[in-house]
Amino acid sequence: AQKITQTQPGMFVQEKEAVTLDCTYDTSDPSYGLFWYKQPSSGEMIFLIYQGSYDQQNATEGRYSLNFQKARKSANLVISASQLGDSAMYFCAMREGFPYGQNFVFGPGTRLSVLP
Amino acid sequence: EPEVTQTPSHQVTQMGQEVILRCVPISNHLYFYWYRQILGQKVEFLVSFYNNEISEKSEIFDDQFSVERPDGSNFTLKIRSTKLEDSAMYFCASSEGGKGWNQPQHFGDGTRLSIL
Numbered sequence: 001a002q003k004i005t006q007t008q009p010g011m012f013v014q015e016k017e018a019v020t021l022d023c024t025y026d027t028s029d030p031s032y033g034l035f036w037y038k039q040p041s042s043g044e045m046i047f048l049i050y051q052g053s054y055d056q057q058n059a060t061e062g063r064y065s066l067n068f069q070k071a072r073k074s075a076n077l078v079i080s081a082s083q084l085g086d087s088a089m090y091f092c093a094m095r096e097g098f099p100y101g102q103n104f105v106f107g108p109g110t111r112l113s114v115l116p
Numbered sequence: 117e118p119e120v121t122q123t124p125s126h127q128v129t130q131m132g133q134e135v136i137l138r139c140v141p142i143s144n145h146l147y148f149y150w151y152r153q154i155l156g157q158k159v160e161f162l163v164s165f166y167n168n169e170i171s172e173k174s175e176i177f178d179d180q181f182s183v184e185r186p187d188g189s190n191f192t193l194k195i196r197s198t199k200l201e202d203s204a205m206y207f208c209a210s211s212e213g214g215k216g217w218n219q220p221q222h223f224g225d226g227t228r229l230s231i232l
Contacts, residue, residue, distance in 0.1 A: 035220055043226050043228070044224070044226060045223035045226070046223075047222060050218060093159075095219075104159075104161065104221060
């Protein structure tokens with residue numbers, strides 16, 4: 001079974017508009033972290049934002065925010081005021097707290113294209 | 117800001133040859149990781165390393181692979197007798213502490229390995 005699902009293989013958004021990238025996850029561990037990474041065409045992986053399973057508030061980091069719905073097991077990334085430089089692959093990843101799994105499980109990614 | 121550095125950025129090797137991919141993790145980080153990403157696919161965990169030994173590995177990380185921390189700064193991935201299917205982007209990552217679900221992993225820019 002897939003632990004991380006990203007149902008949108010590709011998304012388009014107009015520059016300066018907001019966009020939501022979906023991520024749902026599957027875990028029975030009460031302790032886990034959810035992470036979003038950006039991968040531009042140059043290939044590097046850039047950490048964007050983190051949400052912990054016990055966090056009471058949705059994480060925010062500049063133009064990035066996380067719409068965390070724990071009961072639905074979703075952690076959607078919201079990018080406000082899209083910029084051309086936001087065009088990239090976006091990966092949702094999860095790390096479970098027990099048994100101290102140290103690897104991230106990545107989703108398949110969503111390719112975001114920002115249109116001028 | 118400190119970063120993970122990987123060399124070389126691109127490695128071309130004949131099938132059957134050995135290859136060593138090099139990484140310098142962030143200096144105060146204690147946990148180190150290797151991931152791979154086959155072109156167009158998701159990022160896959162290979163191995164994690166702590167206190168000079170492997171702490172976790174995936175089924176991908178078979179006897180063909182080995183990791184080493186030869187000195188206080190470098191972290192290497194060795195692939196013996198490379199195969200065509202080893203062609204991928206290999207990412208090194210490090211984290212400050214491993215046993216916490218809220219620890220982001222910081223990725224290097226990757227080494228693109230091409231097996232001919």
